[in-house]
Amino acid sequence: MHTDRVDRVRQGDLRAGSRLMRDLDDRIPKAIEELKSLYAHTGRGYIVGVTGNPGSGKSTVVDALIALYREQGLRVGVVAVDPTSPFSGGAILGDRIRMQRHALDPGVFIRSLATRGHLGGLSRSTFDVVSVLDALGFDRILVETVGVGQDEIDVMRAAHTSIVITVPGLGDDIQALKAGILEIADVLVVNKADREGVDRAVRDLTHMLQLRGHDERAQIEIVRTIAARGLGEGSGVRALAAAIDAHRERWDGGEEGRRRARDRAAAHVGDIVRDRLAERAARRMREQGGLDAVADKVAAREQDPYTAAEDILRDL
């Protein structure tokens, strides 16, 4: 029944792929069945995750990497995530603005995604769109995350190579990176290297890496970029791409590469399980009159929050 669109995606039909991404993002059951059939045909694309604080230059770096990979004749897919407003449920997806020079290149496919506020759903939708890009035959898949929170860390774990971008002049910001994000960085970028304070930023990062001792973390490269220059003189984007390649070659085909593939698969499955459980719990709460009903009891100390939660979760 769904083989039609599955076949079209496998043949590289971008419109079919684009529609499938939308249906997956909208959680249409039929689309999930299609993705099941497609999954065996994925696993060829190389996924590069790009994270960093808003404004650090993620989209600009992605734009420059697209240009470089295109120069190498590789086809490039991009997933760019922006936040959904928790108040309206709407979103402005503006990452493409910095990538529009590639809009007419048939070897480039850029897809914007909103976080949509799903529990763990950000990574699930992102994984799904990445899978479709992979099945469509894109060689490199760049994933731009929103910022540097827990959701991002989950997404970055799904990448083959994770780039974390910082900028000069944010001493505290670099300190904040310590919490979790540095553990997932394979390549560190100090972007906006045309600004004051680059050496200091590189020194701080180097110091933080050294504190980690002589494990694999010690091999992390720190690259300075001026992504706004694209591939122009002194942009450093070629060095960044070389660092990504070096990371890839280090792990590809070896034990570490297999471990990472297992981690990715585990993260993907775990994510779906969490998401489905959360969905069921939400349905159960609705059936029981919503959270408001229990909230009144808990607020009045007629019931404790654990018992209330256990009632909701019973036999889930």
Add this chain to the structure above:
Amino acid sequence: MTETQTENKERSIRILVAKPGLDGHDRGAKVVARALADAGYEVVYTGLHQTPEMVAATALQEDVDAIGLSIMSGAHLTLFPAVMEALKAQSAEDIVVFGGGIIPDDDLPKLQTIGVDKIFKPGASTTEIVEWVEGSLRPKVEARRG
């Protein structure tokens, strides 16, 4: 997590807001983009100086339901037909096109003939835009996507 998000009672609505042509005023486009996002829709915003071909290619990659064009330059009678042509060339005539900007009443019938769904006047309220999305666009989206 809201009920709609878990239950998929409703399809999401995705809209591309683009600013074709050469003039450098994107304030109107930004206002419309913001209003649509505040009303709960996902808005892909691509900034200034988009060619009709870029608008069509972006609409396909983003799988949007509608394209809103903001045209202040007076070039609406060239730009709207060019975008409609570019969509047709991609067999994507099913994407609804609407617009806003400085467009004289006399030109509205011409735009309607080529299939432009709706033109908002400068200063159109968010309420008016949302009413159009819910009353006119959403039924089309649901009929098309199921």
